[in-house]
Amino acid sequence: MSEMINQTEMREKYLRKGMLPSIFCNGCGHGSSLDYTFRAIEELGLDLDNMVFASGIGCSSRIPGYINADGLHTTHGRSLAFATGVKAANPELDVVVFSGDGDATGIGGNHFIHAARRNIDITVIILNNFIYGMTGGQVAPTSPKGTIATTAPYGNLEGAFDISELAKSLGAAYVARWPVFYPSQPIKSIKDAIQTKGFSLVELMSPCPTAYGRRNKLGNIKKLWDWYEDNSILAEEYDKIMNYGTDEEKAETINKIKIGVFQHTEKVGFFEAYEEQIANLMANDDKKWGGSK
Amino acid sequence: MRYELDPVRVRKILGNKKQFIMGDMAIAYGGLLAGVGFFGGYPITPASEVAEGMARMLPRAGGTFIQMEDEIASMAAIIGAAWSGTKTMTATSGPGFSLMMENYGYAIMTETPCVIANVQRTGPSTGQPTQGAQGDMLQTRWGSHGDMMAIALCPSTVQECLDMTIEAFNLSEKYRHPVVLLADGEVGHLREKVVIPDVDEMELIERIEATVDKDKFIPYSESQTNPGSKVPDFPTFGSGYRSYVTGLTHNDMGFPATDKQPDHERLINRLVSKITDDREKLTDVEEIELEDAEIVFVTYGASARPAESAVRMARAKGIKAGMLRLKLVWPFPEKAIYELSKKVSKIIVPEMSLGQMVHPVREFAAKDCEVIVAPKVGGVMHLPVELLAYLEEGSQ
Numbered sequence: 184m185s186e187m188i189n190q191t192e193m194r195e196k197y198l199r200k201g202m203l204p205s206i207f208c209n210g211c212g213h214g215s216s217l218d219y220t221f222r223a224i225e226e227l228g229l230d231l232d233n234m235v236f237a238s239g240i241g242c243s244s245r246i247p248g249y250i251n252a253d254g255l256h257t258t259h260g261r262s263l264a265f266a267t268g269v270k271a272a273n274p275e276l277d278v279v280v281f282s283g284d285g286d287a288t289g290i291g292g293n294h295f296i297h298a299a300r301r302n303i304d305i306t307v308i309i310l311n312n313f314i315y316g317m318t319g320g321q322v323a324p325t326s327p328k329g330t331i332a333t334t335a336p337y338g339n340l341e342g343a344f345d346i347s348e349l350a351k352s353l354g355a356a357y358v359a360r361w362p363v364f365y366p367s368q369p370i371k372s373i374k375d376a377i378q379t380k381g382f383s384l385v386e387l388m389s390p391c392p393t394a395y396g397r398r399n400k401l402g403n404i405k406k407l408w409d410w411y412e413d414n415s416i417l418a419e420e421y422d423k424i425m426n427y428g429t430d431e432e433k434a435e436t437i438n439k440i441k442i443g444v445f446q447h448t449e450k451v452g453f454f455e456a457y458e459e460q461i462a463n464l465m466a467n468d469d470k471k472w473g474g475s476k
Numbered sequence: 477m478r479y480e481l482d483p484v485r486v487r488k489i490l491g492n493k494k495q496f497i498m499g500d501m502a503i504a505y506g507g508l509l510a511g512v513g514f515f516g517g518y519p520i521t522p523a524s525e526v527a528e529g530m531a532r533m534l535p536r537a538g539g540t541f542i543q544m545e546d547e548i549a550s551m552a553a554i555i556g557a558a559w560s561g562t563k564t565m566t567a568t569s570g571p572g573f574s575l576m577m578e579n580y581g582y583a584i585m586t587e588t589p590c591v592i593a594n595v596q597r598t599g600p601s602t603g604q605p606t607q608g609a610q611g612d613m614l615q616t617r618w619g620s621h622g623d624m625m626a627i628a629l630c631p632s633t634v635q636e637c638l639d640m641t642i643e644a645f646n647l648s649e650k651y652r653h654p655v656v657l658l659a660d661g662e663v664g665h666l667r668e669k670v671v672i673p674d675v676d677e678m679e680l681i682e683r684i685e686a687t688v689d690k691d692k693f694i695p696y697s698e699s700q701t702n703p704g705s706k707v708p709d710f711p712t713f714g715s716g717y718r719s720y721v722t723g724l725t726h727n728d729m730g731f732p733a734t735d736k737q738p739d740h741e742r743l744i745n746r747l748v749s750k751i752t753d754d755r756e757k758l759t760d761v762e763e764i765e766l767e768d769a770e771i772v773f774v775t776y777g778a779s780a781r782p783a784e785s786a787v788r789m790a791r792a793k794g795i796k797a798g799m800l801r802l803k804l805v806w807p808f809p810e811k812a813i814y815e816l817s818k819k820v821s822k823i824i825v826p827e828m829s830l831g832q833m834v835h836p837v838r839e840f841a842a843k844d845c846e847v848i849v850a851p852k853v854g855g856v857m858h859l860p861v862e863l864l865a866y867l868e869e870g871s872q
């Protein structure tokens with residue numbers, strides 16, 4: 184595909200203009216995922232007519248509205264179950280799901296683990312801002328300990344989900360996590376995720392200055408981005424330090440968020456296996472029924 | 477679409493034209509005959525046999541069966557699959573139906589055709605899993621938050637389990653609305669003779685797909701193919717219409733209009749009136765001994781059977797008893813009830829609950845007609861003699 188197309192042309196080509204302006208606040212990380220997705224689609228040369236973008240409820244879940252393709256904006260947390268049905272009835276569609284950390288691992292945690300376990304051949308892009316953004320900054324299952332949220336006013340005491348680690352342990356075919364302000368890695372990961380057979384996850388750490396930053400003394404965008412930068416580390420580096428580093432280095436690293444590609448395999452998707460099963464069943468029946476249907 | 481049901485295979489899988497089967501299995505048969513391409517469900521007594529039948533038969537006919545992680549997901553998956561262009565179905569009972577309410581509302585709001593077979597039991601909560609009851613008559617009508625209408629059918633026989641499942645698909649395709657088959661555990665687990673209709677003995681209705689130019693398509697307004705119809709044309713995913721489907725209040729183009737009062741009012745009124753405009757056309761009742769009746773049952777589902785026996789026994793004793801059986805319970809047959817109530821002095825509503833449908837019956841009956849419930853709870857059916865006692869008492 185043409186590498187030459189610029190951002191303006193790309194937006195012209197892929198944005199659903201009737202939905203603009205977007206609901207996103209100034210400095211919200213979510214919007215970047217839109218450009219990355221456009222770029223990935225452009226570079227892969229995919230046909231938007233053959234793509235379905237599904238989502239749940241949340242700021243992040245508004246993304247499919249801005250993509251000029253079929254969009255299924257469902258109920259809070261349920262998008263993966265809807266997407267399973269979309270794919271079941273037409274496995275030829277490329278299905279991409281956008282979800283938030285709360286959407287995917289709070290109310291939708293059960294659907295998340297089962298879509299991964301079933302190995303439904305879809306790509307999930309989770310925009311993790313470690314908070315319930317849309318509803319005004321309530322604590323999420325991903326909020327780090329100590330986070331101040333409207334529903335954790337004295338500091339969050341709960342342990343946090345590591346979404347990528349969770350997906351990896353469920354055997355997802357592709358798992359990667361990047362801060363949303365890394366310009367090229369998210370695009371590459373979205374491309375790889377779409378092309379990988381089986382359940383694929385791209386987790387993008389996406390700052391929410393409005394509902395997270397403000398309350399956690401990271402109000403200005405620069406500060407929030409610096410926090411992301413200071414608190415994330417490439418997985419390879421992390422492992423190196425944990426294996427060979429000094430105690431001091433280890434202590435400094437242990438609570439950082441690992442970023443990178445954590446899993447990249449090929450796994451026969453559920454519907455591919457299903458199709459094979461159907462073909463065998465039909466062949467058996469045809470034999471039983473004497474060749475003719 | 478890749479997974480299309482092969483009707484020739486369906487016939488062969490189903491086998492003999494006349495069979496002796498369970499109500500639940502007849503529901504699965506009906507689904508296959510209607511052309512269901514996707515079934516997503518979660519096990520629950522007394523509805524599990526529907527899923528089990530589908531799991532065995534559907535893949536062999538070219539459709540997809542998935543046991544989902546719960547009923548919330550089942551409902552979600554059948555809606556998603558409907559948007560990919562196939563007919564879809566799930567089956568459940570009380571607790572599962574309660575879980576489905578969230579996405580039942582979503583199906584109504586997004587005008588998604590799909591069928592929910594609810595083989596009812598009682599509650600609240602887990603209640604009596606292995607006993608039949610009629611616990612969801614009103615949840616079907618009012619279960620989602622906000623304003624809504626419902627379409628629901630009530631089979632009294634195993635044959636009706638089959639026929640009404642086909643009818644449920646037809647209505648869901650026609651109105652782009654989830655349709656509930658409100659069976660009950662009694663009829664679901666009953667074994668009776670069924671006759672499988674031949675192709676020329678059954679009518680199948682398919683949703684009207686969008687065909688207008690893509691830049692002229694209006695996804696959430698009146699039909700552009702069928703002028704005057706309040707049911708919009710269906711833009712199947714992958715067909716290039718690039719439509720946006722949302723449970724938020726949306727304008728005619730499908731874009732969120734959450735703070736716009738006129739948009740919400742127009743949308744909700746269309747969603748409800750596309751069904752209620754046809755209320756009388758949809759009314760489907762069976763009349764038994766009504767010509768000169770003075771005291772009558774208004775019944776539905778399994779309870780219609782002991783009620784009919786009671787009517788026959790009462791007639792033998794010279795009591796002018798009759799019965800009106802509601803085959804389609806929602807949208808409620810308001811006019812049929814009103815007209816009946818003007819001719820009789822008393823209406824008795826036998827229900828396997830403390831009384832649910834008695835409420836709309838009372839709402840639409842004429843003021844001077846007495847309306848009472850004949851309740852039976854605990855997971856057993858009324859005995860004909862128990863219902864006869866109501867007729868005897870009422871006729872004195």
Ligand SMILES: Cc1ncc(C[n+]2csc(CCOP(=O)(O)OP(=O)(O)O)c2C)c(N)n1
Nearest residue numbers: 240241242243259283284285286315316317
């Ligand atoms: C069943 C249900 N419960 C609660 C809500 C309210 N709600 C809307 S968005 C949201 C949180 C979304 O958080 P997340 O998925 O992290 O997305 P973000 O807004 O942070 O991008 C909640 C709780 C809802 N819409 N539906």
Ligand code: SF4
Nearest residue numbers: 207208211242316391
């Ligand atoms: S509230 Fe947070 S997540 Fe939502 S749009 Fe604003 S910045 Fe983004």
Ligand SMILES: [Mg+2]
Nearest residue numbers: 283284314316
């Ligand atoms: Mg969030």
